[in-house]
Amino acid sequence: MSVQIWTYVLVAVSFAIYIGIAIWSRAGSTKEFYVAGGGVSPLANGMATAADWMSAASFISMAGIISFMGYDGAVYLxxxxxxxxxxxxxxxxYLRKFGKFTVPDFIGDRYYSATARTVAVLCALLVSFTYVAGQMRGVGVVFSRFLEVDINTGVVIGMVIVLFYAVLGGMKGITYTQVAQYCVLIFAFMVPAIFISIQMTGNPVPQLGMGDTLADGSGTYLLDKLNGLSEELGFAKYTDGTKSMIDVFAITLALMVGTAGLPHVIVRFFTVPKVKDARKSAGLALLFIAILYTTAPAVSAFARTNLIETVSDREYTEMPEWFTNWEATGLLTFTDKNADGRIQYLADEQANELQIDNDIMVLANPEIARLPNWVVALVAAGGLAAALSTAAGLLLVISTSVAHDLIKKQIKPDMSDKTELWIARGSAALAVIVAGYFGINPPGFVAAVVALAFGLAAASFFPAIILGIFYKRMNKEGAVSGMIVGILFMLFYMMKFKFAMFGGGGEEDWWFGISPEGFGMVAMIVNFIVALVVNSFTPEPPAEVQEIVENIRIPGGAGDAVSH
Amino acid sequence: MTSKQRATAYWKENIKYLCILLSIWFLVSYGAGIVFKDLLNHIHIGGFELGFWFAQQGAIYVFVILIFVYIRLMNKLDKKYGYDK
Incomplete structure (x- = not known):
């Protein structure tokens, strides 16, 4: 069977499974819609969190980006x-023990203030919308490359699918589809990786193959070979990278703290029955994520070596079929600058004749390694699973923020559970349409902003939540001013250095040599300082709030999650 | 022990665990993988330079282990203070 037919079959089968699960697990109450009734097992929640977390960026782009960044790719890993x-x-x-539906719920109650809640809702919406637009785009890209439909049609198909199971099933539907999506995406990522590892090093475990000798009998280590090839062509040594140490440090920290502050990830821990289960599912989630994240750097090294050996200084006319296929998409371009008919792939921009898009590395890898057609098709299904699962999780956060945090808590507290459920469904539908619009008409800044969503989460939520749990005396004045200053500071730096506002500036103007991607670290520290300073000048929180803090610190009594 | 004393003692032990585990978290990622990477790269294990290995593989394995150690420690602690019911 051709790649095309295989792709149709695998995508159709996986979509049918997702829809089937959605119908089976529809939500009947707001509690089911927001937190799946609080009855998800740690294992299922771990898988769902992993799928929720690993987006199109993790699946499609990350290994490719790392293969061009070498060591620096560690910031993502x-x-x-x-x-x-x-x-x-x-x-x-602690958030599980607190036992409400959303992050703004926690901020609002812990800081006994509607202002704090509103600030948290706005931060959650800002973070989630920037993130979700990128996912819808990812869906469109996979559709257009593998099913040869128009990119916009691809986005619309993706929208309809997500709309169906997010609106119908809420968190409950999303959780169980995400479990299925995790299985699809991890299988789709591992199969080609194992094949290629065996091909290149004879070792079936990609994580070990990366540090093994080449299978060509030369006895050379793969990474030594890759370092040699890179230097020969004028690139930095693969295991060295080019970023400054402070920037690598800052980006890594901003991404870590941002991850911990992302509302769509945090909310997953509200779905399990007990505190104990929340811990366990965090461990399982990381285990499931680590399977992909330790394989990705191996894929990067294999793909990079393979690519250089296949194209560097070879005759253009002798290029394999995948080369011309990807040339047609414009993601791979060759200009014969010195007219010798050979491909010069070099670090020097003047002499380099080949431009390669990051995304190709994972998507074309099976073709480059000449793997069977069904493996190529599997990658398409995996990419879609990754993009759809993350999009659905984000849409749920958006709809919960609107229906629960804004309308129920602030505008119309007396509405019935049933009305709230319909409002939640309505806002999920609206959010899908808005996200789809941005997927079809991506504002130029989407790609830039997705990476920065982490900086925004790091600069706003993380300090407020940490202080709320670990510092009993933290009051609303401190937390709110910290969040506002933190997120504005991050936005300012982002706009200045990414979009050339406020006078703009280049790399040489970065403060402390830290890129906008890493600036979340600085903004987070500023948030902490502002919060603590303001806190010390303002009255301590009321006794009942301090009691809430004492109560969330101990795990007992969280079993009654059903009684909210 | 009153329930208040019990809660305070539990919290203290919990904080102690957090400090130890987070120090390891910091050392493997920011220490071995970033700050001391060049130094560790003089050591080779198979085809890996050690600093590079920590940055792209090792730190992640340690993260997973840290969480499971934490789960174990906390489950024991819950039992010790009777919070496991």
Missing amino acids: MGWTGGYVLLALLLAP
Whole structure:
């Protein structure tokens, strides 16, 4: 069977499964809609969190980006996994014990203030919308490349699917579809990785293959070979990278803290029955994520070596079929600058003749390694699973923020559970349409902003939640001013250095040599300082709030999650 | 022990665990993977330079282990203070 037919079959089958699950697990109450009734098992929640977390960016782009960044790719690998340690140890158990539906719920109650709640809602919406637009785009890209439909049609198909199970099933539907999506995406990522690892090093475990000798009998280590090839072409050594140490440090920290502050991840820990389960599912989630995240750097190294060996200084006319296929999409371009008919792939911009998009590395990897057609098709289904699961999780946060945090808590507290459920469904539908619109008409800044969503989460939520749990005396004045100053500071730096506002500036103007991606670290520290200073000049929180804090610190009594 | 004393003692032990585990978290990622990476790269394990390995593989394994150790410690602590019911 051709790649095309295989892709149709695999995508159709996986979509049918998602829809089937959605119908089976529709939500009947707001509690089911927001937190799946609080009855999800830690294992299911771990898988769902992993799928929720691993977006199109993790699945499609990350390995490709790392293969061009070399060592520097560690910022993503450590940044997007280390945050789970913070989540498991500092946030998840306590927020579960607190036992409400959303992050703004916690901020609003802990800081006994409608202002605090509103600020939290706005931060949650800002973070989630920037993130979700990128996912819808990812869905469109996969559709257009593998099913050869128009990119916009792809976005619309994706919208309809997400709309169906997010609106119908709420958190309950999303949780169980995410479990299925995790299985699809991890299988789709591992199969080609294992094939390629065997091909290149003879070792079936990609994590070990990366440090193994090449299978060509030369006895050379793969990474030594790759370092040699990179230097020959004028690139930095693969295991060295080019970023400054302070920037690598800052980006890694911003991503870790941002991960721990992302509302769509935190809310997953409200869905399990007990505090104990919240801890356990954080551990399982990281385990499931780590399977992909330790394989990705191996895929990067394999793909990079493969690519250089296939194209560098070879005749253009002898290029394999995948080369011309991807040339047609415009993601791979060759200009024969010195007219010798050979491909010069070099670090030097003047002499380099080949431009390669990051995303190709994972998507084309099976073709480059000449793997069977069904493996190529599997990657398409995996990419869709990754994009859809994250989009659904984010849409739920948006709809909960609107229906629960804004309308129920602030505008119309006396409405019935049934009305609230319909409002939640309505706002989920609206959010899908808005996200779809941005997927079809991506504002130029989407790609830039997705990476920065972490900085925004780090600069706003993380300090407020941590202080709320670990510092009993923290009051509303401190927390609110910290959040506002933190997020504005982050937005300012982002706009200045990403969009050339407020006078703009280039890399040489960065403060302390820290890029906008890493600035979340600085903004978070500023948030902490402002919060603590303001707190010391303002009255301490009321006794009943201090009691809430004491209560969330101990796990007992969280079993009654059903009684909210 | 009153319930208040019990809660305070539990919290203290919990904080102690957090400090130890988070120090390890910091050392493997920011220490071995970033700040001391060049130093550790002089050591080779198979085809890996050690600092590079920590940054792209090792730190992640340690993260997973840390959370499971934490789960174990806390389950024991819950039992010790009778919060496991």
